[in-house]
Amino acid sequence: MFSVKEFLRSEVTPALGCTEPGAVALAVARARQEIGNESVRFVEVTVSGSIYKNGIAVSIPGTQGLKGNVIAAALSSVCGNAEYGLEVLKDCSREAVQQAQKCIDQGRIKVLPDMNKNGVYVKAVVTTDQHISECVIEGSHTNIVQVTLDGKSRYELQGISEKNKSDVKNISDQIKIMAYRDLARLINDIDEEDIEYVMEGVRMNMEIAMLGLDPTRKTGLGVGKTVMKLVGDSNDSRTLGDRIKAISAAASDARMSGAALPVMSSAGSGNHGITAILPVAIVGKYYQKNREEIARAIVLSHLSTSFIKSRMGRLSPICGCSVAAGAGAAAGIAYLLSQDICKAEKAMAILVSNLVGMICDGAKDTCALKVGTGAYEAYCAAMMVLEGHELDGPQGVVDETIEKTVENAAAINVEGMKNVDRIIINFISNRYKEEVSAKNAVS
Secondary structure, eight states, X not given: OOOHHHHHHHHSOEEESOHHHHXXXXXXXXXXXXXXXXXXXXXXXXXXXXXXXXXSSOBOTTSTTOBSHHHHHHHHHHHOOXXXXXXXXXXXXXXXXXXXXXXXXXXXXXXXXXXXXOXXXXXXXXXXXXXXXXXXXXXXXXXXXXXXETTEEEEEGGGOOGGGGGXXXXXXXXXXXXXXXXXXXXXXXXXXXXXXXXXXXXHHHHHHHHHHHOTTSOOTTOHHHHHHHHHTTOOSTTXXXXXXXXXXXXXXXXXXXXXXXXXXXXXXXXXXXXXXXXXXXXXXXXXXXOHHHHHHHHHHHHHHHHHHHHHHOSSOSBOHHHHHHHHHHHHHHHHHHHOOHHHXXXXXXXXXXXXXXXXXXXXXXXXXXXXXXXXXXXXXXXXXXXXXXXXXXXXXXXXXXXXXXXXXXXXXXXXXTTTHHXXXXXXXXXXXXXXXXXXXXXX
């Protein structure tokens, strides 16, 4: 069994930009690390369909709006630093962007989808005149499982041999076999260091939200700014849900448009982190809860998010930032205002029942719409339960326990939507090919 501290350091980490191109960049940077200062001749990255879908149309921080896995891979071959984890591209400069674009124009960077790979999978192959280096990430966005140089192993996950690698369970794997109440008990173990870490996540995510609300800046679709304008100066309980939606969506607006600010992620996703953290923090501030109360509720939100993601998969056809992190936020808010885990479970069930059909069609500007929806509906679900309005027994996807409810939602995700990603990737890929052809024709 892991500790709450181990959970936070594994499942709740800073990320710069979308975590899918972040994983691509991390794999390239780690492979690049093995060949030192040699000039890179070619980079080929093979990714799962989910990584391909989520990374193809999202802006990369520091590039003035350039988008996609290809620019992330090219940039990482120039300036990526694997020691930074999911902030791998934070040393990006204008000169690095120019070099990366030149590599792309010369046809030296390829990113290819492998539809037989599911969830998080990235294999980066970096070639120079003297060497070939490979890095494989699998399971989670920072989980480097193998690095080779000229076919010889340079690193293997935790130094464990291939034959017993399957016996090693990461935290997400352990959560998958846990009952929700057992997982939720970890909130009782947080100390001052954990509180500081959690509240730093609030600060980070609120900072990028304020950037998204800045009327002088164009950030993505402008969902947050639009909703906040409708709210106006009102700051009472009747508009609290709208303010939660506006602030959360604004953070995603800025992040999806490539703002060079990190966010605190949850379960491997920055948008999950925005949804899991900000609604709980905003409610806590409104009701004048103290730092420890807010931090404990946010930890429950993270735990609940990871509980659902462990069943649904790290990347999925269902939108995790609205369904999984939305349910996490609903649990966190309900617990914050009641100190009752039972009410947290009921709020999660209402949220899942509401949003389980929302699909993920890749990371891009419109993710702010889904983040805003997840955040708002999380608040509504929690308040419904706190007002005594609960589901009257199993109905639809909601079952007798939160475990069975999440299993049902996961079955819809895994079995019912198994062709969704393939369909989405087909038209995204065709569009991308058409854009490249048009660009080449002009040049």
